[in-house]
Amino acid sequence: MRAYDGPAIETEGLVKIYRGGTRALDDVSLEVAPGELFGLLGPNGAGKTTAIRVLATLLRATAGTARVVGLDVVTQAVEVRRRLGLAMQNPTLDAFSTGRETLELAGRLQGMAAAAVRRRSDELLELMGLSSVAKKLAGTYSGGMKRRLDVAAALVHCPELLILDEPTEGLDPQSRTALWEELERINASGTTMLLTTHYMEEADRLCSRVAIIDYGRIVVDGAPGALKQGIGADTVVLQIESDGAADLGVVAEPAGANSDGAGAGAPSDPVVLVRRLLEGMVAPGAVIAHPVGVSLAVPNANAAVPALLRRLESDGLRVTGLQVTQPTLDDVFMKYTGRRIREEAADQPLLLGW
Ligand SMILES: Nc1ncnc2c1ncn2[C@@H]1O[C@H](COP(=O)(O)OP(=O)(O)O)[C@@H](O)[C@H]1O
Ligand SMILES: [Mg+2]
Structure with a gap:
């Protein structure tokens, strides 16, 4: 249920200069509409995590403004935190809590009543395919299960906006596909989503809109299909x-x-x-x-x-x-930056003889 009809995220001229002088964000202006599954796509070091930390009120920008569901991330930080769910790049799960305990703790930290937390935990364990391991320690989970539990914990308080930093980083292809399906389901049920990724296939497959970021600047944004069509060949x-x-x-x-x-x-x-x-x-x-x-x-x-x-x-x-x-989003990245995102060897083209 959305309480605010304006943009889910709105940033204006965000700049972040770290101590030491790295300009991690350089005039980032973004708008994410409610209901979107928005991707921030860029290579390592592009500034994705920095942008997310600013939006999630964990880091102050050097200049510019950011609003999340209409609330200023600096002056209304407490309220912003209540309205968003966040799963960072490295899940910080307690290995000695069970899946269910992890979700219940997350709910209690959000100030939810015990009965509501239990109901919501059941729902999320089911949604994320974790019901059968709910009583097992998170430390025994596979990488994919840990990620799903972390995403579930970010969703306990039914946030309007879910922010995910590299949600499938390090997952095997099968777990990645499974998580994609879950993220699509979560988005389809009405949660606006911002995710970062350096996997162009992920941005292409999942996102309704993508902004490509490089050296702290948004070089282009649009629907993946339109961006690829812009390549022209x-x-x-x-x-x-x-x-x-x-x-x-x-x-x-x-x-x-x-x-x-x-x-x-x-x-x-x-x-x-x-x-x-x-x-x-x-x-x-x-x-x-x-x-x-x-x-x-x-x-x-x-x-x-x-x-x-x-x-x-x-x-x-x-x-x-x-x-x-x-064309792929990598070709789009190439067009706007002159470089390739893909660090790993390109997929070998399958040549079909006839
Ligand atoms: N705490 C920090 N202090 C100084 N430099 C940082 C810090 N965090 C990130 N950076 C630098 O800022 C740039 C953007 O980093 P980051 O936002 O983590 O990029 P990404 O998430 O896209 O990989 C990089 O050059 C990185 O080295
Ligand atoms: Mg990062």
Whole structure:
């Protein structure tokens, strides 16, 4: 039940300069509407935790203002704390309390009556799939169960706004998916949510809106779909092979991964070849080398691919595999910052032969 109809979060020119001079937040202005599942996406060190600590009244900004459900985080801090639920990056659970005791303590700390706390704890244990381990010590829980218990503890007092700092950090893929589903359920039942993440798949899958933060600045915000559409092109990876047409002299081996094709003049270079064959259809600069062949940047690739293939194959080039990928939020991050968020190796593209 929402008591306030304005923005759930509203910040204006937030700046945080830590002692030592790090400018962790640099003019952050954000607005989160009630009911949103809003994501703050950025690499490590971008300022996500700092922003959350300011919103949760745990840290004073150097400049700027922040309101949570209409309340000022500095002058109305006590009231703000009552209206939000917070789960920080590292859950601070007591290993020697059971799941149920953890929730009951959280409720009592929020000033709830004993009977209400018991009812709410039952409900949350059920919601988070923890009923069967409610009487076990939290110390014996798996990583995913600890996270779910921590989120449940943040929800005990039915906050209007739930703030989660990197909720799935360190979880295995299965626990991550399970937690995503729970977070979606919580949001669908009316709780506005702000979460931070450096996993772009997470922001993409979960969030109705995302703000990308880098070096303390919001570089762009919008719905994930709209941000990706703004990239303007899909990627088509072609695995190619010579069919023996002597004059083409296409190499069957993968092309050098690090050649961008610029200035490549060898007639056997697939990039040069594909550029020539697709002249008039695809701009030369949109064709670059890829470990298995070439990669093309093509607007609306699904519609364009048949004609591209006809042209290539009629000229004797055999395409042995093809993959079309839509832009990701990582491409969006790249567009606005010139760097990639993804630190781990990119998922290997699955090439579908036919
Ligand atoms: N208590 C602190 N004192 C000084 N610098 C800090 C402190 N906390 C964070 N920082 C610095 O501020 C920047 C933003 O950090 P943080 O908000 O934790 O980013 P994120 O959560 O996105 O990884 C980083 O450069 C970090 O080193
Ligand atoms: Mg952080």
